Amino acid sequence: MSETVKIYLFCCLTNFNPDELSGVFDRETEITIIPLPCSGKIDILYLTKAFEKGADGVMLMTCKEGECRYLEGNLRARKRVEAVEELLEEIGLGNGRTVVIQVDDSGVKKVIQELNTLRSKITALPRQIPVIGVQS
Secondary structure (H helix, E strand, O other), X not given: OOOOEEEEEEEEOOOOOHHHHOOOOOOOEEEEEEEXXXXXXXXXXXXXXXXXXXXXXXXXXXXXXXXXXXXXXXXXXXXXXXXXXXXXXXXXXXXXXXXXXXXXXXXXXXXXXXXXXXXXXXXXXXXXXXXXXXXX
């Protein structure tokens, strides 16, 4: 039996209804959905806090490039997620724990596919935060 994979899903409410995901996943996938008025409201602190709270992975859903109602919110959000991915790599948790997807016409089908892909990536990565020894 495998462990439960915890994924935090931050989503822009402008283009996605998070209720569409209710009851879609099995017991081995725990999804915590955090709605945002715009993906540009995501902050590095929110992303790192998700990992602090026990997330194994984080997904951010944005609107299509060039279609953000706040002009460049989705572009700023992508840069913040990339910064957190670099931090995770530096502390030894590996690459691939964060993903940004753009909502398109396929809607919830694409989200489910991307969440399953993220889950598969996460199960191949280290599950524990490495202990960093202090040299004297």
